Amino acid sequence: MTRVAGVVLAAGVGYRLRPITDAWPKPLTPVLGRTLLDRAIEALQCAGAESIFVNTYAGADRIEEHLQSTWPEVCSRREVMLSGPAGALRCFRDDLAEYDQVLVVSGDTIFDDTLTGLLETHDFRASSLTFGTRKMQEAHRFGVLDVDENGVLLSAREKPDVPADLFFTVSTGIYALQPHVIDLLPGDGIADFVTDLFPALQEKGEAVLAYPLVGDWFDIGTPDALQRVVAQLLRDRPNTQYVAPEAIVAPDATLKGCVAIEQGTRVGRGVWIQDAILLPGANIPDGSFVVNGVFGGSNATNY
Numbered sequence: 001m002t003r004v005a006g007v008v009l010a011a012g013v014g015y016r017l018r019p020i021t022d023a024w025p026k027p028l029t030p031v032l033g034r035t036l037l038d039r040a041i042e043a044l045q046c047a048g049a050e051s052i053f054v055n056t057y058a059g060a061d062r063i064e065e066h067l068q069s070t071w072p073e074v075c076s077r078r079e080v081m082l083s084g085p086a087g088a089l090r091c092f093r094d095d096l097a098e099y100d101q102v103l104v105v106s107g108d109t110i111f112d113d114t115l116t117g118l119l120e121t122h123d124f125r126a127s128s129l130t131f132g133t134r135k136m137q138e139a140h141r142f143g144v145l146d147v148d149e150n151g152v153l154l155s156a157r158e159k160p161d162v163p164a165d166l167f168f169t170v171s172t173g174i175y176a177l178q179p180h181v182i183d184l185l186p187g188d189g190i191a192d193f194v195t196d197l198f199p200a201l202q203e204k205g206e207a208v209l210a211y212p213l214v215g216d217w218f219d220i221g222t223p224d225a226l227q228r229v230v231a232q233l234l235r236d237r238p239n240t241q242y243v244a245p246e247a248i249v250a251p252d253a254t255l256k257g258c259v260a261i262e263q264g265t266r267v268g269r270g271v272w273i274q275d276a277i278l279l280p281g282a283n284i285p286d287g288s289f290v291v292n293g294v295f296g297g298s299n300a301t302n303y
Contacts, residue, residue, distance in 0.1 A: 002100045002101060002123055003050060003098070003099045003100045003101075004047070004048050004049050004050060004099060004100065004101050004102070004103060004119065005049055005050060005051050005052070005053065005092075005095070005096050005098075005099040005101075005102050005103070006041075006044030006045070006047070006049030006051070006052040006053070006102070006103045006104075006105070007052070007053045007054070007055070007088070007089065007092065007096075007102060007103070007104045007105070008027070008037060008040045008041060008044070008052065008053070008054045008055075008105055008106075008107045009055060009085050009088055009104065009105070009106045009107050009173070010025075010026075010027040010037055010040075010054050010055060010056055010063055010107035011055045011056055011057035011058060011079050011082060011083075011088060012026060012057075012058060012082075012107070012108065013026075013057075013058040013082075014026030014058065014108070016221050016222050017029070017108075017220070017221065017222060017223065017226070019223075020223060020226070020279065020294070020296065021058075021059075023279075023280075023281060023296055023297065024059065024062060024280070025058055025059025025060075025062055025063050026058070026059075026107070026108055026220075027040075027059075027063060027107040027108070028059070028062060028063060028066060029220065029226070029279075030262045030263070030279065030280065031110065031220070031226075031229070031230060031233070031260075032230065032233060032234075032242050032260055033242065033244050033262065033263070035066070036107055036108055036109075036110070036220060037054070037063065037066065037067075037107055038070065038071075039110060040105045040106075040107050040109070041054075041071055041074060043105060043111070043114075043115060044103055044105060044115075046114060046115075047103055047114060047115035047116055047119060048116070048119070049103055050099070051073075051075065051095070051099075052071075052073075052074045052075070053074070053075045053076070053077070053091075053092045053095060053096070054067060054074055054075070054076045054077075054107075055076070055077055055078075055079055055088040055091050055092075056076055056077070056078045056079065057078065057079045057081075057082055060078045063076070064076050064078070075092075075095065077091040077092065079091060082190070083188075083189065083190060083191060084189075084190035084191045084192050084196075085104075085106065085173070085191075085192055085193055086185055086191040086192050086193045086196055086197045087185060087186075087188075087189065087190055087191035087192075087196075089102075089104070089182045089185070090182060090185060090191075093179075093182050093183075096179045096182065097179050099179060100123075100178075100179075101119060101122065101123060101176055101177070101178060101179075102176070102177050102178070102179055103115055103118075103119060103174075103175070103176055104174065104175040104176075104177065105173070105174050106172075106173030106174065108173075108219065108220045108221065109172065109173055109174070109217065109218060109219055109220065110216075110217075110218045110220065110229060110233075111172070111174070111213060111215065111216065111217040111218070112213075112214065112215025112216045112217070113132070113174075113213040113214045113215055113217070114214075115132075115174070115176075117211065117214065118130060118132050118174070118176050118211045118213070119176050121151075121209065121211050122176035122177075122209065122211070123176075125207065125209060126207060127176070127178075127207045127208065127209040128177065128178050128180075128181050128201050128206040128207055128208060129175060129176075129177045129178075129181055129193070129197060129198065129201055129206075129208045129209075130175065130176040130177070130208070130209040130210070130211050131145060131153065131171050131172075131174075131175060131193070131208075131209070131210045131211065132171070132172045132173075132174030132175065132176075132211055132213045133145060133147070133169050133170060133171060133172060133210045133211060133212050133213065134169070134170065134172055134212060134213050134217050135167045135168065135169050135170070135212075136167060136168070136170055137164060137165060137166065137167055138164045139160075139162050139164075139166075139167075139168035139170045140159055140160060140161060140162050140164060141159060141219075141221070142159065142170035142171055142172075142219075143156055143157065143158050143159070143170060143171035143192075143193070143194035144156070144157045144158075144159075144160050144162060144168045144169070144170055145168075145169045145170065145171060145194075145210055146169075147169055147210040151209050151210050151211065152207070152208070152209060152210075153198065153202075153208040153209060153210050156171075156194045156195075156198050157194070158192060158194045158195050169210065169212075171193065171194060172213060172217050172219075173219075174213065175193060176211075181197060181200075181201060181206075184197065184200040184201065184204070185197060185200070216232070218232075223294045226277065226294060227276075227277055227293070227294050230258070230260050230277050231258040231275070234258040234259075234260065235258065240257065240258050240259070241255050241258070241259045241260075242259070242260045242261065243255075243259075243261045244261060244262050244263035244265075245263070246263035246264070247261045247262065247263055247264075247265045247266075247267070247278075248265070248266045248267065249261060249265075249266075249267040250267055250268055250269040250270070250271065250286075252269055252270055253267045253268075253269070253270070253271045253272075253273065254271070254272045254273070255273050255274075256272070256273070256274040256275070257274045257275035258275050259273050259274070259275065259276055259277075259278075260276075260277045260278070261273070261278045262277075262278060262279050262280055263280060264279075264280030264281060264282075265278040265279070265280060265281070265282040265283070265284075266282070266283045266284065267284045268284055268285050268286035268287070268288065269286045269287070270286055270287045271284050271285075271286070271287070271288050271289065271290070272288075272289040272290070272291075273289075273290045273291075274289075274290070274291045274292065275291065275292045276290045276291065276292060276293050276294070276295060277293075277294045277295065278290070278295050278296070279294065279295065279296030279297075280296060280297070281296045281297025282295045282296050282297055283297060
């Protein structure tokens with residue numbers, strides 16, 4: 001039986017998601033009642049990961065506190081300095097060596113794919129590294145991959161200058177790999193899957209594949225992206241409005257369109273909220289209106 005470990009990449013600072021990440025670490029951003037980190041851990045568990053490892057750096061204290069209270073079985077390690085998405089695996093080199101395969105998920109994504117197809121393809125074809133991929137526009141924001149008809153990765157470019165209106169195959173920040181590939185990474189410093197690990201494997205003649213993920217995949221990189229993703233998730237539900245049980249909302253408040261009100265928020269009497277997200281710390285005074293945006297507060301400490 002194949003033994004699988006899971007890794008959530010959760011060390012990033014999240015500059016593009018500011019000012020949200022000024023209030024809490026990016027992986028703890030709540031989306032319809034579940035943090036990005038919780039969603040990633042749940043996905044790895046459902047895919048069959050026996051053990052899960054999380055690297056931390058920015059906001060490490062709060063992430064580790066969340067893990068200890070919510071996921072005590074998960075192992076976290078704090079990086080002294082950022083080492084990049086692939087370099088982060090060095091934190092767990094000895095732990096991961098005990099497993100046959102490793103699933104890696106970026107802690108700022110939401111996706112539908114169960115990851116079982118990715119893992120099965122990776123295992124069946126004896127791939128050393130398999131990229132979870134999808135075709136999309138505005139590919140200049142991601143690693144762009146050139147793939148042949150058999151799913152073999154031919155070349156890769158990190159955030160290249162490509163036309164925004166054309167579709168390209170991109171890396172989703174989800175990977176399956178054999179533990180031995182960690183030994184091919186540089187001993188220290190920043191290391192990336194596209195610019196470092198893939199070329200090292202290609203030079204050794206080892207198989208590197210691309211697997212197209214099924215269903216939706218979202219990168220929560222900016223506040224605008226967060227609002228778009230939440231709106232789409234709400235449109236896929238019977239009710240396009242989500243109110244956390246712990247949120248304090250006046251009974252005469254009016255909610256219109258796609259609205260998400262997370263815990264740690266307060267909505268006063270006579271408030272009108274339309275097509276908006278209220279994150280922890282949001283306090284909407286009586287008689288106010290909130291239309292089209294993401295609202296929160298830096299005073300949100302526990303949620």
